[in-house]
Amino acid sequence: MNGLAYLFLPFQQPLLIVLVAIGVFAGIYIGAIPGLSGTMAVSLLVPFTFGWETNPAIVLMIGIFSGVVYGGSRSAILLNIPGAPAAVATSFDGYPLAKKGLAGEAIGIATVQSVFGGIIGVIALAFFAPVVTKVALKFAPRDYLLLSFMGMMLVGSLGSKSISRGLVTAAMGVLLGTVGMDPISAQHRFTFGNTYLLSGIDYVTAMIGLFGVSEALVQIKDLSIEPVKQKADRIVPSFSSIKKYLPLTIRSSIVGVIVGALPGAGGDIAALLTYDQAKRTVKNPEVPFGEGAVEGVVAPESANNAAIGGAFIPMLTMGIPGDSVTAVMLGALFIHGLHPGPMLMVETPHLFYLIVSSLALSNIFLLIFGLTGIKVFTKLIEIPKGRLLPIIIMLSVVGSYAVNNNLYDVFWMVAFGIIGYLFKQYDYPVGPMVLGIILADIIETNYRRSVISAGSILKFIGGIFTSPLSMFLLSIIIFSLLVQTEWYKRWRSKRDLKRYKQD
Amino acid sequence: MSENHKPSEKGFSAILLIIGILALIESVKMFKKEPTSSSFGALPLFLSSIVVIFMLKILIFENKKSDQVKKLYNLKDLVDSVVRYILHKDIVMVFLLLIVYCFMLVFGLGFEFSSTIFLITSMTYLMKGQIIKNAIYTGLAMAFILIVFKTIFQVILP
Numbered sequence: 001m002n003g004l005a006y007l008f009l010p011f012q013q014p015l016l017i018v019l020v021a022i023g024v025f026a027g028i029y030i031g032a033i034p035g036l037s038g039t040m041a042v043s044l045l046v047p048f049t050f051g052w053e054t055n056p057a058i059v060l061m062i063g064i065f066s067g068v069v070y071g072g073s074r075s076a077i078l079l080n081i082p083g084a085p086a087a088v089a090t091s092f093d094g095y096p097l098a099k100k101g102l103a104g105e106a107i108g109i110a111t112v113q114s115v116f117g118g119i120i121g122v123i124a125l126a127f128f129a130p131v132v133t134k135v136a137l138k139f140a141p142r143d144y145l146l147l148s149f150m151g152m153m154l155v156g157s158l159g160s161k162s163i164s165r166g167l168v169t170a171a172m173g174v175l176l177g178t179v180g181m182d183p184i185s186a187q188h189r190f191t192f193g194n195t196y197l198l199s200g201i202d203y204v205t206a207m208i209g210l211f212g213v214s215e216a217l218v219q220i221k222d223l224s225i226e227p228v229k230q231k232a233d234r235i236v237p238s239f240s241s242i243k244k245y246l247p248l249t250i251r252s253s254i255v256g257v258i259v260g261a262l263p264g265a266g267g268d269i270a271a272l273l274t275y276d277q278a279k280r281t282v283k284n285p286e287v288p289f290g291e292g293a294v295e296g297v298v299a300p301e302s303a304n305n306a307a308i309g310g311a312f313i314p315m316l317t318m319g320i321p322g323d324s325v326t327a328v329m330l331g332a333l334f335i336h337g338l339h340p341g342p343m344l345m346v347e348t349p350h351l352f353y354l355i356v357s358s359l360a361l362s363n364i365f366l367l368i369f370g371l372t373g374i375k376v377f378t379k380l381i382e383i384p385k386g387r388l389l390p391i392i393i394m395l396s397v398v399g400s401y402a403v404n405n406n407l408y409d410v411f412w413m414v415a416f417g418i419i420g421y422l423f424k425q426y427d428y429p430v431g432p433m434v435l436g437i438i439l440a441d442i443i444e445t446n447y448r449r450s451v452i453s454a455g456s457i458l459k460f461i462g463g464i465f466t467s468p469l470s471m472f473l474l475s476i477i478i479f480s481l482l483v484q485t486e487w488y489k490r491w492r493s494k495r496d497l498k499r500y501k502q503d
Numbered sequence: 504m505s506e507n508h509k510p511s512e513k514g515f516s517a518i519l520l521i522i523g524i525l526a527l528i529e530s531v532k533m534f535k536k537e538p539t540s541s542s543f544g545a546l547p548l549f550l551s552s553i554v555v556i557f558m559l560k561i562l563i564f565e566n567k568k569s570d571q572v573k574k575l576y577n578l579k580d581l582v583d584s585v586v587r588y589i590l591h592k593d594i595v596m597v598f599l600l601l602i603v604y605c606f607m608l609v610f611g612l613g614f615e616f617s618s619t620i621f622l623i624t625s626m627t628y629l630m631k632g633q634i635i636k637n638a639i640y641t642g643l644a645m646a647f648i649l650i651v652f653k654t655i656f657q658v659i660l661p
Contacts, residue, residue, distance in 0.1 A: 175550045425509065
């Protein structure tokens with residue numbers, strides 16, 4: 001019953017509702033502008049909400065997160081440029097619909113189905129997170145260590161050229177996280193006599209540089225992309241069309257929640273998977289997929305919004321983020337003195353239910369803002385990147401300064417921006433690096449705790465093989481390593497070719 | 504992998520390998536001070552070893568040059584392609600403006616003045632002119648920052 005009472009927390013503090021609304025509104029526009037990602041928006045927001053109380057800061061970030069994921073569909077439909085990675089699949093049929101003069105209908109149906117997807121995600125979070133927490137309470141320090149490695153590896157392997165690159169950047173991230181004074185022995189690590197480095201590398205500074213400035217620099221290369229203007233009228237969909245696509249929405253949302261809950265797999269993977277699933281399962285679409293099938297908009301849009309609720313499950317219950325935005329939110333929770341993991345629901349249950357209710361509220365605001373103001377919106381997303389990117393860089397400077405009110409941090413942020421830019425140019429993912437910096441403390445603490453309690457490194461390794469849970473986690477790590485090998489890929493392509501020939 | 508080869512990808516991977524080796528040397532020094540598996544040098548030693556091992560793997564197996572890249576045996580061509588790929592002139596220009604902006608803040612020229620100069624200059628450069636429109640956008644951005652961040656969020660500006 002206490003949980004239910006906490007669910008109504010935002011209604012006792014109307015400011016929280018206002019902040020969710022502002023977050024969703026801003027998120028829709030940020031998400032719609034190609035090049036502005038949710039990760040960039042939330043990481044820029046962290047230092048600005050640094051001095052706030054936890055609840056307002058968290059609800060604002062949640063609002064932005066929901067808005068950004070949905071907002072990406074707008075530019076995917078109107079401009080054929082996905083505003084966010086999660087909207088890539090939406091552009092396959094959304095843009096052909098817009099070219100037929102049905103942009104309004106496409107946006108309307110995307111909005112309503114996104115809201116349905118989002119609500120299914122919230123329900124899953126509310127019901128499954130407490131169950132996962134109960135299991136996670138039984139985790140030993142070595143299990144947390146394995147979970148952290150698993151999360152970093154999955155974030156690194158998905159969307160990266162190879163798992164080796166993900167592992168390298170993740171390891172570099174943890175190494176950067178160890179810079180400074182060792183909390184146990186007070187020995188200096190990688191400080192090279194620099195007193196600034198004694199307190200370690202600030203992960204907010206690193207986050208802003210790696211996600212904000214680096215992305216802005218990458219975007220400067222593509223300034224020439226001209227938006228194609230589309231007409232968008234008659235946005236509110238009919239009840240019959242909502243009803244017609246509801247079964248597909250529910251199916252896609254369930255897949256979205258499951259994929260979102262997997263560490264490392266976010267809304268983008270969920271959207272692509274469900275698009276593919278819809279293509280194979282929808283027998284008679286009104287028009288073929290890829291030529292403006294409404295089902296091709298419904299499936300990815302409901303899945304990517306459902307994935308938001310799913311992504312919060314591992315983050316809140318085990319401290320392992322579901323995707324890069326939740327990784328940044330994990331960092332934000334640490335800043336506010338909270339420790340996401342099984343104890344979060346025991347020590348601060350109100351925060352969990354506040355997140356659930358904020359996510360539910362954000363879906364209501366998505367419906368309101370999503371179905372209104374479309375004409376102003378089409379004008380706003382046409383702001384040229386040449387004007388937008390300098391503003392993002394300036395916000396990055398302001399944000400990195402705001403963390404410690406120190407100009408030294410601004411130079412570190414610029415350095416991380418250059419590192420991120422180079423990494424992106426050579427296909428080294430930056431997500432695992434940020435995750436590594438954030439999780440470094442958890443990894444080191446749990447590693448040292450496990451080795452000390454086991455007595456020796458050999459006993460620690462032996463302990464993994466005698467505990468079913470540790471063995472299960474290790475199996476996942478080994479499996480995810482194996483599926484990335486050339487040997488496995490060759491075997492799978494041979495198998496697929498054989499099946500294709502048989503068909 | 505070869506078909507996706509980027510100019511000087513191998514060079515970049517080699518730099519990362521060198522960074523990994525330097526971190527490994529530093530970690531070994533730390534580990535020698537307290538050679539136990541739970542010491543302050545144990546995790547850095549493990550991580551820097553991972554970096555070195557996987558960078559070697561990347562260098563050996565993932566950086567096979569394509570025929571097109573192999574043709575760039577001329578050092579001048581190679582440098583040109585790297586400069587075009589990494590040091591795109593717009594990126595270099597914006598980066599230089601950013602550095603000047605940071606130093607303007609360090610030398611105490613004030614956030615409002617420095618930011619206005621940075622925004623107008625970089626917008627005018629990237630938009631290739633349109634100074635009046637850029638000034639309007641700069642004014643709006645500055646007003647937004649000062650009202651929302653300074654007044655409402657009470658963020659301390661540089």
